[in-house]
Structures are given as structure tokens and as C-alpha cells.
Amino acid sequence: MASIHPIIVGTAGHVDHGKSSLVRALTGIDPDRWEEEKERGLTIDLGYAPMELADGRLVGLIDVPGHERFLKNMVAGATSIDLAILVVAADDGVMPQTREHLDVLELLGVRQGIVALTKVDLVDPETLELAVEDVRELLQGHCLEGAEICPLSTVTGKGLPEFRARLEALAGAVEPRPASGYFRLPIQRKFSVAGFGTVLTGIPLSGTVSVGDELHLVGKGLRSRIRGIQAYGRKVDQARAGHSTALNLPDIPLDKVERGDVLAASAELEPTNRLEADLRVVGDMAPLIHGEEVHLHVGTREATARVFPLDRVDIPPGDEGLVQIHVHEEVTALPGDFVLLRRLNPPRTVAGGRILGSGGRRLRRLRDEVIARLQSKEASLGDPEERLRLLVVEHGPNGLASDAARARLGWTAEELELVVEPLVADRRLFRDPRNKALFSAHSVGLECERIERMLAGWFRKHATTTTCPITRFRTAGAHEGLMQMALVKLAADGRVEVLAGGRVRDLGRKDPLTPEQRERRELILARAEEAGFRPLTRPELLEGFGADAGGLLDSLVEDGGLQLTNGGFVWGGGTIDRALAIVEAVCAEHDGVLDIPTLRDRMETSRKYLIPFLEHLDRLGVTARKGDRRILRRK
Numbered sequence: 001m002a003s004i005h006p007i008i009v010g011t012a013g014h015v016d017h018g019k020s021s022l023v024r025a026l027t028g029i030d031p032d033r034w035e036e037e038k039e040r041g042l043t044i045d046l047g048y049a050p051m052e053l054a055d056g057r058l059v060g061l062i063d064v065p066g067h068e069r070f071l072k073n074m075v076a077g078a079t080s081i082d083l084a085i086l087v088v089a090a091d092d093g094v095m096p097q098t099r100e101h102l103d104v105l106e107l108l109g110v111r112q113g114i115v116a117l118t119k120v121d122l123v124d125p126e127t128l129e130l131a132v133e134d135v136r137e138l139l140q141g142h143c144l145e146g147a148e149i150c151p152l153s154t155v156t157g158k159g160l161p162e163f164r165a166r167l168e169a170l171a172g173a174v175e176p177r178p179a180s181g182y183f184r185l186p187i188q189r190k191f192s193v194a195g196f197g198t199v200l201t202g203i204p205l206s207g208t209v210s211v212g213d214e215l216h217l218v219g220k221g222l223r224s225r226i227r228g229i230q231a232y233g234r235k236v237d238q239a240r241a242g243h244s245t246a247l248n249l250p251d252i253p254l255d256k257v258e259r260g261d262v263l264a265a266s267a268e269l270e271p272t273n274r275l276e277a278d279l280r281v282v283g284d285m286a287p288l289i290h291g292e293e294v295h296l297h298v299g300t301r302e303a304t305a306r307v308f309p310l311d312r313v314d315i316p317p318g319d320e321g322l323v324q325i326h327v328h329e330e331v332t333a334l335p336g337d338f339v340l341l342r343r344l345n346p347p348r349t350v351a352g353g354r355i356l357g358s359g360g361r362r363l364r365r366l367r368d369e370v371i372a373r374l375q376s377k378e379a380s381l382g383d384p385e386e387r388l389r390l391l392v393v394e395h396g397p398n399g400l401a402s403d404a405a406r407a408r409l410g411w412t413a414e415e416l417e418l419v420v421e422p423l424v425a426d427r428r429l430f431r432d433p434r435n436k437a438l439f440s441a442h443s444v445g446l447e448c449e450r451i452e453r454m455l456a457g458w459f460r461k462h463a464t465t466t467t468c469p470i471t472r473f474r475t476a477g478a479h480e481g482l483m484q485m486a487l488v489k490l491a492a493d494g495r496v497e498v499l500a501g502g503r504v505r506d507l508g509r510k511d512p513l514t515p516e517q518r519e520r521r522e523l524i525l526a527r528a529e530e531a532g533f534r535p536l537t538r539p540e541l542l543e544g545f546g547a548d549a550g551g552l553l554d555s556l557v558e559d560g561g562l563q564l565t566n567g568g569f570v571w572g573g574g575t576i577d578r579a580l581a582i583v584e585a586v587c588a589e590h591d592g593v594l595d596i597p598t599l600r601d602r603m604e605t606s607r608k609y610l611i612p613f614l615e616h617l618d619r620l621g622v623t624a625r626k627g628d629r630r631i632l633r634r635k
Contacts, residue, residue: 003057004231006176006242008080008203009167010062012105013087014095018118021154022087023063026164027051048244050232053168058232060203060244080203081105082242083174084113085167086144090131090151091122094138100349103282106143107352108338112174113144114167121153177242181410183207183215183265184334185245186299190257196227197250200257202300205337206410207265208240209247217252218262218332219271224251260301262332268407271330272359276323277339278378279307279353283318288341288351290314290365295347296327297340298355304328307341307351310365310374315351322356322374324363333358334410336381354381358408360394384409384419385428392429392440397447397482399437430489432481439485447486450478452495455506464512464555467503503560513555520545521552525561529572533579533605537568566612579603579613580622587632594623594630 011019023029029049050058062081084105088098105113115135120128132149139145148166152159188202209215209226216223228248229239239245247263262269275298281288290313296305305327315321325339333339333355340352356377363370373390380386391408392400406416420438423429430439451473458468473483487504490496497505513521528541542549553570556562563571571579582602587594600610614630617623624633 004243005053005057005059005171006179006240007082007171007174008060008062008242008244009051009083009085009171010081011085011087012081012101014089014092014097014101017087017089017092017095017098018116018154019085019087020063022085022116022118022152023049023061025154025157025160026167027061048232050244051171053172055172057172059171060232060242062244080205081108081110082112082177083171084110084144086113086115086135086147088115088117088131088135089119090117090128091119093131093134099138102138102142102144103349104340104352107280107282107340107349109354111143112170113147114163114170115139115144115147115149116163117149117151119153119155120151120158121156177240179206179208179240179242180412180415181206181241182406182412183209183213183239183263184269184410185215185247185263186301186332187257187259187261187263188300189259190254192254193248196248198224198252198254198257199246199248200252200263201244201246202263203244204239204241205299206241207412208238209265210238213265215247215249215263215265216267216269217257218264218269219330220256220261222252222256223267224249260299260303260331262299264332266407266410268403269332270359270407271332273327273330274359274362275325275327275331275333275339275355276357276360276363276374276377277325277353277355278320278374279315279323279339279341279351280320281315281317281351282349285317285343285348285350287314287316288321293344294350295342295344296325296331297342298331298333298337301331303331304344305341308363308365310363310367311371312366320353322371322378326362334408335377335387336410354378356381357394384411384415385423388416388419388438389423389428389440392438393442396440397443397479399432399439399443399479399481402436402438405438427489430485432485434484435481437481439482443482444485444489447479447482448490451483451486451490455496455504459506459509462555462558464551465558466509466511467499467505467559469558469560470498470502470504513552517548517552520549521556524549524553525556525572528562528570529574531572532575533603534609535565535569535571535575538564538570541570563616565616567608569609569612571613571616580617583617583623584632592631594632596630 013019027049049061051061052058086102088094117131117135128151135149139147150159150163150166152163183204184206185202185204187200190200193199211226211229214223214225226247227250229236230246231239231243288307290309291306293304293306296303305325308324309315309321310324311322335355335357337355338352339355341350342348343350356374376390380390387409388405391405402416406413420431424431428441430444454473455468458472487498491498495507497507499505524541524545542553557564561573563573563576565571583594583599586599586602618625621633623630
């Protein structure tokens with residue numbers, strides 16, 4: 001089978017100017033699928049046909065409707081066009097839909113094309129020359145300025161070989177769409193095949209899929225593995241961006257699908273009803289006013305929406321502006337996708353541009369911080385590292401999960417990792433090693449400041465210690481992952497040391513104890529550990545250690561070296577650890593229930609010491625009372 005050159009060539013132009021006839025002449029295939037189209041000679045919906053290049057590769061041709069009533073169908077196809085054929089009939093010249101279709105191509109980012117000046121068999125040389133000048137004047141200042149104008153007739157064949165040769169040369173030189181990102185396909189058609197089930201068609205925006213891969217119908221909770229793939233009516237094992245593709249997805253009910261839905265390889269991709277965009281208003285239109293209701297076209301979806309300019313009150317014709325679009329129903333799109341707006345009455349394309357972000361709260365207009373943030377997003381569309389960094393910043397102290405990052409950016413796991421690594425290495429981002437969540441340098445910096453303030457407060461109250469328990473930083477609202485990343489940064493900067501046992505030492509703090517005090521402190525600890533499972537009371541432990549021994553003992557409790565229980569008993573930290581191991585072993589032998597006589601015997605102690613110890617474990621949440629039993633809650 002011939003290989004596929006993954007680009008899409010699309011027609012554009014006024015109704016009855018010969019777009020479908022041209023596609024038939026180039027491919028031998030009638031792009032009009034519906035009986036009504038054939039009877040009326042009027043294209044209503046999108047038509048597809050493969051065209052073979054001279055080197056044997058296939059490219060896809062889309063034939064779009066020219067009538068203004070079906071422009072929404074034209075837009076659904078134009079979002080996929082890489083190379084445009086602007087069709088103008090020589091006997092009519094430039095017409096209203098010619099101008100609007102050219103506006104659509106420009107607003108949707110099409111920058112390469114050729115003009116087919118059709119029906120030259122119906123005009124004399126003078127009229128043909130006027131038609132050529134008319135087209136040149138139309139193209140000035142637009143996306144197809146300088147495009148070659150090729151006179152031809154699909155009836156007589158005049159000029160058709162020359163046009164085909166030029167079109168093939170242009171198509172062969174168009175850079176194929178990259179297959180990067182996870183697979184996304186806006187659905188254009190749906191149907192069912194007996195014995196196979198649901199078939200969904202469209203042109204993938206990104207990624208690659210193979211037979212057996214699983215796809216999700218975004219926002220509808222439906223998924224299916226691919227049973228079969230066709231490209232241009234031929235069975236293939238794989239589909240990719242730039243292919244006109246049909247996918248057999250038997251587990252998705254046909255009645256749950258509609259044009260505009262999106263198939264995606266990511267289960268995390270979600271629809272939204274808010275979009276941020278940079279729009280340009282068509283030059284000969286009235287201004288796009290604040291809060292204006294419009295028809296929104298994104299992918300193959302059409303929906304009504306309201307547009308709210310953010311950097312000015314209204315957007316004048318021929319100018320650009322940053323906006324937030326509030327859609328009346330949910331749509332699926334990612335940054336970099338194109339969006340088109342049409343006025344409700346009279347129906348006419350008014351603006352278009354690229355999506356900068358989706359979701360989020362309602363934005364306030366004419367706010368410097370909002371405008372700066374969207375300008376940064378716009379500038380980052382060609383810079384993956386900056387796009388990711390800005391997205392993480394936007395999520396603030398809660399961080400951004402890796403799966404959510406991929407879904408919001410349209411990247412595969414491998415692509416995300418390639419971008420994350422240098423950002424983490426340069427400490428422009430921080431990554432939690434436990435769950436791979438990402439945090440911005442700004443958020444981590446603020447958390448470092450919070451921890452240092454809490455350390456200072458702790459040491460003001462506990463003057464005899466050099467460490468602080470990490471649990472002190474876990475205040476209400478503090479994010480565990482962010483706190484851990486801040487501790488990593490503080491340690492890397494040489495400001496703290498994270499110790500075993502869940503404590504932090506401030507490396508900038510001088511030891512408040514003299515060497516002699518430090519030595520007596522260690523002796524107190526050793527005496528407590530030596531007492532074992534028959535602990536001493538506070539007075540017994542401190543006997544002979546001097547008047548300041550109480551403060552030394554308190555510092556050991558603060559550091560976790562000693563623990564206090566009811567009855568005034570002081571347990572060594574190591575002794576507590578050994579006792580906990582025995583508790584766990586006894587519970588394991590008795591189906592999670594703590595058998596007190598067995599525990600007493602194993603510890604070789606008495607109820608005098610054992611009961612206060614068990615009450616201490618209850619307070620710590622290690623054990624719990626259930627009726628007359630005590631059970632192990634955690635290890």
C-alpha cells in the first residue's frame with residue numbers, strides 16, 4: 001500500500017465555484033456523500049478523498065461546503081488544513097464567501113496555499129485577466145499573499161495538468177504534522193457497521209495510536225480499545241496526526257457520540273466551559289464588544305459563547321486582544337489549538353486565534369497581573385519548558401500532579417519527563433519524589449520562608465534545643481508535598497539538616513549548651529535507657545545531675561530522645577522503640593488484639609509501668625481501646 005504523507009489539503013471558496021468538481025478531477029472520487037448533495041449539486045458537509053503524489057505517497061483532500069448556511073461544516077474541516085486550495089470561478093470572480101473563507105483560513109493559521117481559478121472555459125481572455133487581478137487584490141495583506149494563481153477548467157481539462165503538478169510540488173514540500181503529544185481526534189462523523197459496531201472518523205490533531213490501544217471519549221466516561229483502523233478507506237495498523245482516520249471502537253455506544261466530541265488517549269483530559277485566547281478581529285467587521293454572544297468553533301465543535309476582552313473594553317477591527325470565552329456548554333481544547341468566532345446575526349466570521357489556557361476562575365478585565373499572565377502564556381506557546389513552568393505556577397501551593405500536567409499540555413509521559421528534567425535540575429521547578437507532583441520555585445520559596453519563621457518561633461520558646469520536630473510545620477492548610485520540597489531546598493542551601501526521627505536542625509543556630517551541659521544531657525539519656533521497661537520518675541532520673549538538670553531533661557523530651565508517660569515516668573526513646581516492636585509482635589500473634597499478660601511477660605515489667613505506657617500509646621494513636629480490648633491501629 002502507498003505510504004501516507006500526513007498533511008491535509010483543503011478547498012475553500014464561494015458556493016458553485018467548482019470545488020467538488022476540482023476534487024473529482026484530481027482524485028477521480030466524488031466527495032459529495034449525501035444523496036441531497038448529488039441531487040442539488042451543492043456540498044453540504046465535508047467530503048474526503050485521497051490524492052496520490054508523483055512519488056506514490058497519498059495526501060488527504062477535504063472538500064468543504066461553500067454556501068454560507070453550511071459554513072460551520074466548512075470550519076470543522078478547515079481546522080485540519082495544512083495546505084489550502086482557494087477556488088475562485090473566473091466568471092464570478094471574488095464573492096462574499098470567497099472573502100470569508102479566506103478570513104477563516106487566516107484565523108485558523110493556514111499559511112500555505114494555491115489559487116485555482118476555475119471555469120476559464122466560460123470567459124474570454126479579458127474577463128480572465130480581470131479575474132486574476134481581482135484575486136491578487138483579494139490576497140494582498142492576507143495569509144495567501146503571493147500564492148500562485150492557476151487558471152483551469154475541469155470541463156475541458158485546460159490548465160489542469162499544470163495545476164496538479166504545482167499542487168503536488170507544494171503538498172510534497174509541506175512539513176508533515178508532528179506526531180508528538182498524546183492522541184487527540186475531534187470527531188467529524190459517526191456510523192455503525194454490522195458485526196463491528198461504532199466507527200468514528202476525523203483528523204487527529206496530535207499523537208499516534210495503534211490497533212489495540214485504548215481511547216477515551218472525553219467528558220463522557222466512555223472508553224474502548226481500537227478494533228480496527230482505516231486511513232482513506234484502507235486498512236492500516238496505526239493512525240497519526242494528519243491522517244483522515246476511521247476508528248472502530250465497539251465499546252462506545254453510537255448514540256452517546258456527537259460531532260465535536262473528542263477521542264483522547266489521556267483519561268485525565270477534561271472538557272471545560274472557559275477558554276483564554278488571543279484573538280484577532282477581521283478587518284472589515286464591527287468591533288468585538290465586551291460580553292458579545294457568538295458562535296464558537298473549536299475542533300469540530302460548534303457552541304454559543306460570550307466573549308470578554310481582558311486588555312481593553314472592545315477589540316477594534318483588524319486588531320488583536322486577549323479574551324476569556326465563557327462557553328454555554330463544555331468543549332475540549334488545549335493551549336495552541338485554534339478557535340473561531342462567528343456573529344449570530346448577521347452570521348459572519350468576526351474573529352479567531354489561538355487558545356492560551358482553559359478552565360480556571362472568571363478573570364477580571366483591565367488588570368495588569370491578568371494581562372501579564374496571559375501575555376506570558378502566549379509567548380510560551382513555542383517554548384515547552386516555559387509552558388510547563390507557567391502551568392505549575394498557576395496551580396500555586398497545591399502543586400500539579402504529573403498526570404494533570406500531561407492532560408493540560410497534551411504531552412505523553414516521555415515528553416513531559418524530557419521537559420521536567422532540566423527544570424528540576426535548574427531548580428526552576430521542584431518535584432516530590434513520592435508522587436512526582438510538581439511545585440514552582442515561587443511556591444517553594446514562600447514555604448521555605450514559612451518554615452524558617454516557625455523555626456525561629458520554636459527556638460524562642462525552646463532555648464536549650466537545636467532541633468525542631470517536623471510535625472510543628474504541619475499546620476492547617478499546609479501542603480505535605482510542598483513542605484517536603486521546601487525542606488529539601490533548605491537542606492540543599494545549607495540552612496537546615498533533616499534528621500532521622502522526623503526532626504530538623506537549624507544549621508545557622510549555635511548550640512545553646514556548654515560542652516559540660518551537653519555531656520550531662522547525654523548521661524541523663526543513658527540513665528533513662530538503662531532503666532529499660534521499668535522507667536524512672538523525673539526526680540529519680542535527675543538525682544545528682546545539678547540544679548539545671550530539669551532544663552536538660554526538657555530539651556531531651558523536645559528532641560524526642562525521651563518520652564513522658566502518666567505517673568511521671570520518663571522512657572528512653574530507644575526503649576520506646578523496642579517496646580513498640582514487642583507490641584506489634586504480640587498483636588500479630590493475636591489477630592491484631594494486644595494481649596496484656598503476654599506483653600507484660602515479654603517486657604518483663606509490671607502493671608505499674610505497663611498501664612501508663614499503654615495509655616501513652618493510645619494518645620499517640622498507635623493503639624486504641626475497643627470495649628475491653630486494645631487493638632493495634634498502625635505500625
